[in-house]
Amino acid sequence: xxxxxxxxxxxSIYEDEPDAKYxxxxxxxxxxxxxxGDWAIYYxxxxxxxxxxxxxxxxxxxxxxxxxxxxxLALIEPGSYxxxxxxxxxxxxxxxxxxxxxxxxxxxKKGGAQQLAVRRLPEEDFARIxxxxxxxxxxxxxxxxxGTVAAxxxxxxxxxHRPVLERLTRRPYRDVAFRRKVRDAYDYRCALSGLRLRxxxxxxxxxxxxxxxxxxxxxDSVRNGLALSGTLHWMFDRGLISVAxxxxxxxxxxxxxxxxxxxxxxxxGKLCLPSDQRDWPHPENLRWxxxxxxxxxxxxxxxxxx
Numbered sequence: 616x617x618x619x620x621x622x623x624x625x626x627s628i629y630e631d632e633p634d635a636k637y638x639x640x641x642x643x644x645x646x647x648x649x650x651x652g653d654w655a656i657y658y659x660x661x662x663x664x665x666x667x668x669x670x671x672x673x674x675x676x677x678x679x680x681x682x683x684x685x686x687x688l689a690l691i692e693p694g695s696y697x698x699x700x701x702x703x704x705x706x707x708x709x710x711x712x713x714x715x716x717x718x719x720x721x722x723x724k725k726g727g728a729q730q731l732a733v734r735r736l737p738e739e740d741f742a743r744i745x746x747x748x749x750x751x752x753x754x755x756x757x758x759x760x761x762g763t764v765a766a767x768x769x770x771x772x773x774x775x776h777r778p779v780l781e782r783l784t785r786r787p788y789r790d791v792a793f794r795r796k797v798r799d800a801y802d803y804r805c806a807l808s809g810l811r812l813r814x815x816x817x818x819x820x821x822x823x824x825x826x827x828x829x830x831x832x833x834x835d836s837v838r839n840g841l842a843l844s845g846t847l848h849w850m851f852d853r854g855l856i857s858v859a860x861x862x863x864x865x866x867x868x869x870x871x872x873x874x875x876x877x878x879x880x881x882x883x884g885k886l887c888l889p890s891d892q893r894d895w896p897h898p899e900n901l902r903w904x905x906x907x908x909x910x911x912x913x914x915x916x917x918x919x920x921x
Contacts, residue, residue: 616653618741619646619674620713621689622732624663625893629686632897633657633670634696634834637689638680643733647689650674654695654783656736656744661705668703668712668744671783672696693832697789698796699748713740745779749792757791761818786829793835797823800894801842801887807856807864808844809881824848826900831907837889838897846919847879853916857909858901862886867910 623631629638637655639647654673659666673695680686703712710721715734718724750756782788803819804811812820821842827833843851850856850871857865864884866876881887888895 616651617646617649618653618736618738619650619655620658620668620734620736621655622660623657624660626663633672633691634836634839635691637674637691639687639689639733641685641687643731644677644687646733646735647674647687648677649735650689651676654741654780655689656741658705666702667705668699668748670696670698671745671748673783694829694834695783696834696836697749697783697792698835698837700750700753700792700795701748703744703747712744742779745783749782749788751782753795754788754791757795789835793825793840794823796837797840798842800837800840800889800891802890804842804887805844805847806841806887807847807851807881808879809887810844812844820844822848824851826896827903831903833900833903836897837894839900841896844879849916849919851904852908854908854911857905858886858896859905860898860902862888865905865909 621637623633623637630636631638637647651674654671656668657670657672658668673692674689675692675695676690678688678690680688705712706723709723711717711723713734714737716724798819798821801821802811803813803821805821814820821844824841824843825833825835826839826841829835833839841851847856855867855871859865862885864880864886866880886896
């Protein structure tokens with residue numbers, strides 16, 4: 616097995632879905648087959664945007680792309696994709712993050728390897744990039760963000776060093792990373808009510824909801840998330856609310872009183888979207904929620920508006 620860097624451009628002719636599949640030509644087949652069962656870092660080239668290294672995912676398998684000669688799909692292991700908390704720049708102090716792109720004097724190479732859409736990545740380079748994008752102390756950073764520290768965290772204690780792969784697979788860490796990215800994408804505003812609420816200490820009240828749950832092969836991509844207030848998060852998870860293909864908010868009218876929705880839902884009845892279109896909910900995730908959750912979940916929980 617080997618780790619890789621995968622070049623991704625949002626407007627490419629290749630039909631990538633970073634949390635689900637990577638579309639590539641036959642010239643990269645050998646390298647990607649070597650990486651099956653291992654991790655890859657996504658990279659945005661200079662001409663496509665400013666992000667640099669922006670996410671990590673695990674390659675599960677490789678298949679021919681149906682109906683397209685000479686093209687293949689690297690299928691991403693469900694639940695493995697994780698966007699970086701901090702996008703990692705291509706250069707640090709003028710030196711490339713990847714040693715293969717560095718000349719003997721530390722300056723960037725011209726052409727050659729840096730033009731490749733798929734690049735093998737040494738373990739040391741992988742660990743360094745992930746450490747910058749997903750810092751080991753992320754949970755402590757989030758816990759202390761608004762002047763309070765969650766139970767179990769001691770600010771005076773030396774942070775425990777969690778190996779890179781443990782961080783990438785540990786659910787509590789991934790939940791913190793997902794929450795930070797989703798709430799930031801929506802500017803801490805509830806996607807269904809349009810409200811940006813904070814408590815007395817300035818802590819945002821909005822939560823991060825998975826559209827398709829992780830246990831149902833949902834990813835930790837921002838495109839599988841919605842920023843929601845506590846009550847609306849509860850309603851969304853229990854199938855009382857969903858979102859139509861045209862982003863109209865759907866309500867289970869026989870289960871939710873109209874006076875409740877009048878108070879909770881944005882007046883125009885349309886989903887409030889992030890400013891960056893790359894963070895908008897993926898239509899397939901919304902479709903999955905409509906077909907598998909909306910109107911299907913039976914709950915005996917007491918309703919929060921009672």
